[in-house]
Amino acid sequence: TRSTRPQRLLKAVQEKAMKGDPQSVISTIDYFCRHSEWAMNVGDEKGSILDSVVCEVSPTTALELGTYCGYSTVRIARLLPPGTQLITLEFNPAFAAVARQVIEYAGLHNKVCLVEGASGDMIPKMREMFGIKTFDFVFLDHWKDRYLPDIKLLEGCQLLRKGSILLADNVICPGTPEYLEYVRNSPHYKSMYYKSHLEYTKVEDGLEKSVFLG
Ligand SMILES: O=C(NC/C=C/[C@H]1OC[C@H](O)[C@@H]1O)c1cc([N+](=O)[O-])cc(O)c1O
Numbered sequence: 288t289r290s291t292r293p294q295r296l297l298k299a300v301q302e303k304a305m306k307g308d309p310q311s312v313i314s315t316i317d318y319f320c321r322h323s324e325w326a327m328n329v330g331d332e333k334g335s336i337l338d339s340v341v342c343e344v345s346p347t348t349a350l351e352l353g354t355y356c357g358y359s360t361v362r363i364a365r366l367l368p369p370g371t372q373l374i375t376l377e378f379n380p381a382f383a384a385v386a387r388q389v390i391e392y393a394g395l396h397n398k399v400c401l402v403e404g405a406s407g408d409m410i411p412k413m414r415e416m417f418g419i420k421t422f423d424f425v426f427l428d429h430w431k432d433r434y435l436p437d438i439k440l441l442e443g444c445q446l447l448r449k450g451s452i453l454l455a456d457n458v459i460c461p462g463t464p465e466y467l468e469y470v471r472n473s474p475h476y477k478s479m480y481y482k483s484h485l486e487y488t489k490v491e492d493g494l495e496k497s498v499f500l501g
Protein backbone atom coordinates (compact mmCIF):
# COMPACT_ATOMS: atom_id res chain seq x y z
CA THR A 288 0.00 0.00 0.00
CA ARG A 289 1.00 3.60 -0.61
CA SER A 290 3.19 5.19 2.05
CA THR A 291 1.83 8.05 4.15
CA ARG A 292 3.16 11.62 4.09
CA PRO A 293 4.68 11.27 7.59
CA GLN A 294 6.45 8.09 6.42
CA ARG A 295 7.84 9.92 3.37
CA LEU A 296 8.95 12.80 5.63
CA LEU A 297 10.73 10.29 7.92
CA LYS A 298 12.43 8.67 4.92
CA ALA A 299 13.76 12.08 3.85
CA VAL A 300 15.17 12.60 7.36
CA GLN A 301 16.81 9.14 7.42
CA GLU A 302 18.29 9.62 3.93
CA LYS A 303 19.35 13.29 4.06
CA ALA A 304 19.85 14.47 7.65
CA MET A 305 22.93 13.94 9.82
CA LYS A 306 22.18 11.41 12.58
CA GLY A 307 22.42 13.04 16.02
CA ASP A 308 22.25 16.55 14.56
CA PRO A 309 18.93 18.25 15.47
CA GLN A 310 19.53 21.27 13.23
CA SER A 311 20.03 19.10 10.16
CA VAL A 312 16.83 17.17 10.98
CA ILE A 313 14.95 20.50 11.20
CA SER A 314 16.46 21.81 7.93
CA THR A 315 15.72 18.52 6.13
CA ILE A 316 12.06 18.59 7.17
CA ASP A 317 11.71 22.26 6.16
CA TYR A 318 13.28 21.50 2.75
CA PHE A 319 10.97 18.49 2.29
CA CYS A 320 7.90 20.60 3.14
CA ARG A 321 8.90 23.46 0.82
CA HIS A 322 10.06 21.39 -2.16
CA SER A 323 8.30 18.02 -1.93
CA GLU A 324 5.14 17.93 0.19
CA TRP A 325 3.58 20.52 2.52
CA ALA A 326 3.07 19.16 6.05
CA MET A 327 1.58 20.74 9.17
CA ASN A 328 4.85 21.28 11.08
CA VAL A 329 5.15 24.65 12.84
CA GLY A 330 7.83 25.41 10.23
CA ASP A 331 10.92 27.61 10.12
CA GLU A 332 9.34 31.08 10.42
CA LYS A 333 7.07 30.36 13.40
CA GLY A 334 9.74 27.90 14.58
CA SER A 335 12.18 30.76 15.11
CA ILE A 336 9.61 32.50 17.32
CA LEU A 337 9.09 29.22 19.21
CA ASP A 338 12.87 28.98 19.69
CA SER A 339 13.10 32.49 21.11
CA VAL A 340 10.27 31.90 23.59
CA VAL A 341 11.78 28.55 24.72
CA CYS A 342 15.16 30.22 25.25
CA GLU A 343 13.54 33.09 27.17
CA VAL A 344 11.57 30.72 29.44
CA SER A 345 14.32 28.03 29.64
CA PRO A 346 11.77 25.65 31.16
CA THR A 347 12.61 22.81 33.52
CA THR A 348 9.30 21.11 32.73
CA ALA A 349 7.65 21.48 29.31
CA LEU A 350 4.58 19.98 27.67
CA GLU A 351 3.76 19.80 23.95
CA LEU A 352 0.22 18.96 22.83
CA GLY A 353 0.23 17.50 19.32
CA THR A 354 3.52 15.86 18.33
CA TYR A 355 2.67 15.03 14.69
CA CYS A 356 6.08 14.10 13.16
CA GLY A 357 8.15 15.51 16.00
CA TYR A 358 9.44 18.64 14.21
CA SER A 359 8.58 21.08 17.01
CA THR A 360 9.53 18.43 19.57
CA VAL A 361 13.06 18.48 18.12
CA ARG A 362 13.05 22.30 17.96
CA ILE A 363 12.14 22.56 21.64
CA ALA A 364 14.22 19.64 23.00
CA ARG A 365 17.43 20.81 21.25
CA LEU A 366 17.25 24.01 23.33
CA LEU A 367 16.61 22.34 26.70
CA PRO A 368 19.57 21.84 29.06
CA PRO A 369 20.26 18.35 30.49
CA GLY A 370 18.01 17.44 33.43
CA THR A 371 14.95 19.04 31.85
CA GLN A 372 11.95 17.12 30.60
CA LEU A 373 9.79 17.62 27.52
CA ILE A 374 6.59 15.60 27.51
CA THR A 375 4.82 15.44 24.17
CA LEU A 376 1.31 14.05 23.66
CA GLU A 377 0.09 12.53 20.40
CA PHE A 378 -3.30 10.89 19.87
CA ASN A 379 -2.62 9.33 16.46
CA PRO A 380 -0.47 6.15 16.76
CA ALA A 381 0.79 6.38 13.16
CA PHE A 382 2.05 9.95 13.76
CA ALA A 383 3.55 8.87 17.11
CA ALA A 384 5.45 6.01 15.45
CA VAL A 385 7.03 8.41 12.94
CA ALA A 386 7.74 11.05 15.60
CA ARG A 387 9.58 8.53 17.81
CA GLN A 388 11.95 7.78 14.94
CA VAL A 389 12.49 11.46 14.06
CA ILE A 390 13.25 12.31 17.71
CA GLU A 391 15.58 9.29 17.98
CA TYR A 392 17.34 10.21 14.72
CA ALA A 393 17.97 13.71 16.12
CA GLY A 394 19.52 12.09 19.22
CA LEU A 395 17.04 13.73 21.58
CA HIS A 396 15.25 10.65 22.95
CA ASN A 397 16.80 11.17 26.42
CA LYS A 398 15.16 14.60 26.74
CA VAL A 399 11.75 13.70 25.37
CA CYS A 400 8.94 11.51 26.62
CA LEU A 401 6.37 10.84 23.91
CA VAL A 402 3.01 9.74 25.29
CA GLU A 403 0.32 8.29 23.06
CA GLY A 404 -3.16 9.23 24.07
CA ALA A 405 -5.81 11.94 24.13
CA SER A 406 -4.85 15.13 25.97
CA GLY A 407 -8.19 15.10 27.80
CA ASP A 408 -7.36 11.70 29.29
CA MET A 409 -3.62 12.19 29.83
CA ILE A 410 -3.42 15.67 31.37
CA PRO A 411 -5.10 14.56 34.63
CA LYS A 412 -2.53 11.70 34.86
CA MET A 413 0.57 13.88 34.37
CA ARG A 414 1.37 14.33 38.03
CA GLU A 415 1.19 10.63 38.93
CA MET A 416 2.88 9.49 35.67
CA PHE A 417 5.80 11.92 35.68
CA GLY A 418 6.03 13.40 39.18
CA ILE A 419 5.38 16.77 37.58
CA LYS A 420 4.36 19.52 39.97
CA THR A 421 3.67 22.25 37.39
CA PHE A 422 4.66 23.01 33.77
CA ASP A 423 6.87 26.04 33.10
CA PHE A 424 6.01 25.95 29.39
CA VAL A 425 3.20 24.47 27.25
CA PHE A 426 3.20 24.44 23.41
CA LEU A 427 -0.30 23.93 21.97
CA ASP A 428 -0.39 22.54 18.43
CA HIS A 429 -3.01 19.80 18.49
CA TRP A 430 -6.69 19.83 17.53
CA LYS A 431 -7.68 23.49 17.50
CA ASP A 432 -10.96 22.91 19.34
CA ARG A 433 -9.02 21.24 22.18
CA TYR A 434 -6.86 24.27 23.07
CA LEU A 435 -9.43 25.90 25.36
CA PRO A 436 -10.74 22.79 27.16
CA ASP A 437 -7.16 21.61 27.68
CA ILE A 438 -5.87 24.78 29.32
CA LYS A 439 -8.92 24.77 31.57
CA LEU A 440 -7.99 21.18 32.43
CA LEU A 441 -4.37 22.22 33.13
CA GLU A 442 -5.68 24.97 35.43
CA GLY A 443 -8.10 22.55 37.13
CA CYS A 444 -5.35 20.00 37.74
CA GLN A 445 -3.11 22.74 39.23
CA LEU A 446 -0.50 22.02 36.55
CA LEU A 447 0.08 25.74 35.90
CA ARG A 448 1.81 28.15 38.28
CA LYS A 449 2.18 31.97 38.40
CA GLY A 450 4.35 32.69 35.36
CA SER A 451 3.70 29.48 33.40
CA ILE A 452 3.93 30.29 29.68
CA LEU A 453 1.48 28.96 27.08
CA LEU A 454 2.45 29.27 23.41
CA ALA A 455 -0.28 28.38 20.90
CA ASP A 456 0.21 27.68 17.19
CA ASN A 457 -2.38 28.44 14.46
CA VAL A 458 -4.40 31.03 16.33
CA ILE A 459 -5.29 32.63 12.94
CA CYS A 460 -5.06 29.68 10.51
CA PRO A 461 -6.77 27.27 10.92
CA GLY A 462 -7.77 29.46 13.89
CA THR A 463 -8.69 29.00 17.54
CA PRO A 464 -11.29 31.75 18.14
CA GLU A 465 -12.68 30.54 21.49
CA TYR A 466 -9.17 30.01 22.89
CA LEU A 467 -8.02 33.48 21.77
CA GLU A 468 -11.10 35.16 23.20
CA TYR A 469 -10.49 33.42 26.55
CA VAL A 470 -6.76 34.09 27.01
CA ARG A 471 -7.12 37.69 25.77
CA ASN A 472 -10.02 38.55 28.10
CA SER A 473 -9.44 36.38 31.17
CA PRO A 474 -7.96 38.18 34.22
CA HIS A 475 -5.89 35.02 34.77
CA TYR A 476 -3.74 35.57 31.64
CA LYS A 477 -1.56 38.23 30.06
CA SER A 478 -1.51 37.50 26.33
CA MET A 479 0.42 38.71 23.28
CA TYR A 480 0.29 37.88 19.58
CA TYR A 481 3.33 37.13 17.38
CA LYS A 482 2.26 37.75 13.79
CA SER A 483 3.75 35.32 11.28
CA HIS A 484 2.65 33.04 8.42
CA LEU A 485 1.20 29.58 8.05
CA GLU A 486 4.13 27.20 7.67
CA TYR A 487 5.74 27.25 4.22
CA THR A 488 3.09 29.68 2.85
CA LYS A 489 2.30 33.42 2.60
CA VAL A 490 -1.01 33.00 4.43
CA GLU A 491 -1.22 34.93 7.71
CA ASP A 492 -0.97 32.92 10.91
CA GLY A 493 0.61 33.58 14.29
CA LEU A 494 1.51 32.37 17.74
CA GLU A 495 -0.22 33.58 20.90
CA LYS A 496 1.92 33.71 24.05
CA SER A 497 -0.02 33.78 27.32
CA VAL A 498 1.38 34.08 30.85
CA PHE A 499 -0.71 32.45 33.58
CA LEU A 500 -1.12 34.99 36.40
CA GLY A 501 -2.49 32.52 38.97
O1 LIG B 1 -4.72 20.52 12.41
C1 LIG B 1 -3.61 20.93 12.72
N1 LIG B 1 -2.99 20.45 13.74
C2 LIG B 1 -3.77 19.49 14.49
C3 LIG B 1 -2.98 18.33 14.75
C4 LIG B 1 -3.59 17.30 15.24
C5 LIG B 1 -2.77 16.27 15.82
O2 LIG B 1 -2.90 16.25 17.24
C6 LIG B 1 -4.02 15.42 17.56
C7 LIG B 1 -4.15 14.48 16.39
O3 LIG B 1 -3.68 13.22 16.78
C8 LIG B 1 -3.21 14.96 15.35
O4 LIG B 1 -2.09 14.16 15.28
C9 LIG B 1 -2.92 21.95 11.88
C10 LIG B 1 -3.48 22.25 10.66
C11 LIG B 1 -2.87 23.19 9.85
N2 LIG B 1 -3.47 23.51 8.59
O5 LIG B 1 -2.96 24.39 7.87
O6 LIG B 1 -4.49 22.87 8.26
C12 LIG B 1 -1.68 23.84 10.24
C13 LIG B 1 -1.13 23.53 11.49
O7 LIG B 1 0.03 24.15 11.91
C14 LIG B 1 -1.73 22.60 12.31
O8 LIG B 1 -1.15 22.34 13.53
Ligand SMILES: [Mg+2]
Pocket residue numbers: 327328329428456457
Ligand atom coordinates in the same frame (compact mmCIF):
# COMPACT_ATOMS: atom_id res chain seq x y z
MG1 LIG C 1 0.28 23.88 13.99
